[in-house]
Amino acid sequence: MIAEYSKVLIKSTNRIGTVVEFDDRKAGAIHLIELTDTDSDDRMVWADADDLEELPPDVFPAIDEP
Numbered sequence: 080m081i082a083e084y085s086k087v088l089i090k091s092t093n094r095i096g097t098v099v100e101f102d103d104r105k106a107g108a109i110h111l112i113e114l115t116d117t118d119s120d121d122r123m124v125w126a127d128a129d130d131l132e133e134l135p136p137d138v139f140p141a142i143d144e145p
Contacts, residue, residue: 080133081098081101081110081128081131081133082098083098083099083100083101084097084098084099085097085098085133085134085136086133086134086135086136086137087110087112087126087131087132087133087134088131088132088134089112089124089126089130089131090130090131090132091126091130092124094114094116094124095114095115095116095134096112096113096114096115096116096124097112097113097115098110098111098112098131099111099112099113099123101128107127107128107129108127108128109125109126109127109128110125110126110127110128110131111123111124111125112124112125112126112131
């Protein structure tokens with residue numbers, strides 16, 4: 080289930096981002112996505128729930144301190 084802070088693929092644009100807000104007050108939920116796949120074109124867009132595919136979260140290795 081897609082929730083806030085889920086990593087998603089917007090199928091229609093083939094862009095990857097993070098859900099930062101969603102509005103489910105109407106029959107078809109819409110989600111505000113912060114695009115995170117490029118540094119040159121970061122912005123926020125609204126996307127329909129059926130246009131999204133949830134991706135596994137990024138996993139970053141722990142930083143070993145000396």
